[in-house]
Amino acid sequence: MTYTARGLLVDLLSRPDDWRETCRQMADSSPQGRKALAAALDELRAWGYYRVEVVRLPNGRLRSEAHIYDRPQPGGLPGATKPDSGESDTADRDVLPKDLVKVPTLPVAVAPPTAEGGREEAAPAPRTVEPAAPVDEATNAAMGALLRVVRPERRLPLGGAEAAALAPLVREWMERGGSEEQLRQALLAGLPEVVYSPSGVLRSRLERKMPAERPAAPAARRQFTECAECRGPLPEPGLCPACAGAGRQTASDEGRGDVTARGMAKVRAALAEKRDAA
8 A cells, every 4th residue: 555545545544433524524624635645545445444334324315425545445344224114104203295197287189989999099289380470681690700709619508599589789789880800809808707698788788888979960050152243151052132123222222232231242252261160
C-alpha cells in the first residue's frame, strides 16, 4: 500500500467506536484534498481494510456504516444484513394503502360487435390541425435575422415558436434603424455561463436595448417667388394682382403705396440674402 493509505488506515484505527465523520469533513481537515482521500479509501477497500455496509434502521430508513479492520477481511462482513424491500406496516397507522390499479378518467370508445361476435378495435379519432396564421414578409425577415444572430451561440437554443414570439421586437428594432450587427452585439455580449431561459434573456435585452425612435422629419417650408413686374412676393410664379390689372392704385392710396413700396423692398432684400446664403 501507499504511504497515504497506510497513514489513513492508522488514523481511522485510532478513532473511537461510533465515530461519525464524512469523507468531505476528513478531506477538509487534510492537506492532500478529496481526490487523494478517495484514492486512499479505494486502496484500503481493495486490500480489505475498509468496507461500507448499508443497513436498514427500525424506522425503515437506510444508513451507511463504514468498518475499519487492522487485518484484511476476505469476503463479506460477518453477520452483515443486506437491506430488503420491507413489508407494509400501515395497518396499525390508519393509513390506506396506495391503489396500484389505475382507473381511466376518460371514456373509452368501444367499437360495435362484428358478425363473428367479436369486437373490432375502435379507430382513433382523426387529429385536427389548425392552419397556421399567415406571416407577412417583415415578420419573416425579423425571424430570419434573429435566428442568424443566435445560431452560433450554443447557450441560446431558439425554436420557431419562440422566434415568432420575439419577431415583433426584432421588427421594431429594424424599423428604428438598428442593424443586424448591432442586434448581434446587444444580444450576445456578456452572456452568463449558463442561460436557463434563452427566450426570456433575449426578450429582456431587446426591450432594454431597443434603439431610440427616429425624430420626425420637419415639415417642408413653403417657398415664395417674386412678381415678374414689381418683384413682390408671390406663392407661385407670375404676376401679382396689381401688375396683372386686377386693381389700380387710386389717388387716395398714394401715401399707402409708398409704405407698400418700402415693405416690398425689404422683402426683396430678405429673399436676396436668403438666396446668397443658400
